Amino acid sequence: MNPSRLVFSSMLLVAVALSAPSAFAQDQGQGNRQQGERRQRGQGNANNNGGRGNFDPAQFRERMYARYKEQLGSNDEEWKVIQPKLEKVLATQRDGRSSRGGDFGGRGGRPGGDRNAADQNQSAVARASAELRAAIEDKSSSADAITAKVTALREAREKAKADIAAAQKELRELLTARQEAVLISGGILD
Secondary structure (H helix, E strand, O other), X not given: OXXXXXXXXXXXXXXXXXXXXXXXXXXXXXXXXXXXXXXXXXXXXXHHHHHHHHOOHHHHHHXXXXXXXXXXXOOHHHHHHHHHHHHHHHHHHHHHOOOOOOOOOOOOOOOOOOHHHHHHOOXXXXXXXXXXXXXXHOOOOOHHHHHHHXXXXXXXXXXXXXXXXXXXXXXXXXXXXXXXXXXXXXXXXX
16 A cells, blocks of 8 residues: 555544544534523423423413514504404314314313313314214214214304305405415415
């Protein structure tokens, strides 16, 4: 082997060997920094249940609406008018959703939750969907009973679509072209 090539190979090997521990230390430092940032944001690790034990729906909604306000570029006065209409759109969209197969055969509700309270707060679509699932699961349900439940679910969905369209129209009337585009791209408006 050529002596200059041997010297070059040796220098390259030394350089690689010396840089490996510092690269590892940088990776470790970055990992520790990321873990600290997750802890600050409440995401933590398995020891604190990922921060989910302290979930506050009111704070979540407040942050969500603050993001919408920022994305829309609304001032406080404008936001006082837009926010209730946006809330109405989001509520009608939520009420219009059913468990379209995602919960098929399941019982719905939250584990350990109060099933009766959950049933009372269900939208018409969710109730009709649950009634259809119950009719399907009941092997003694007649074809006519199942057909009636299917019809009821379809009617509830059609009414929900009309409610969503009306709420979207009310909101759209308040928006600038840019704001409307933001909400369309976010899936809030059609």
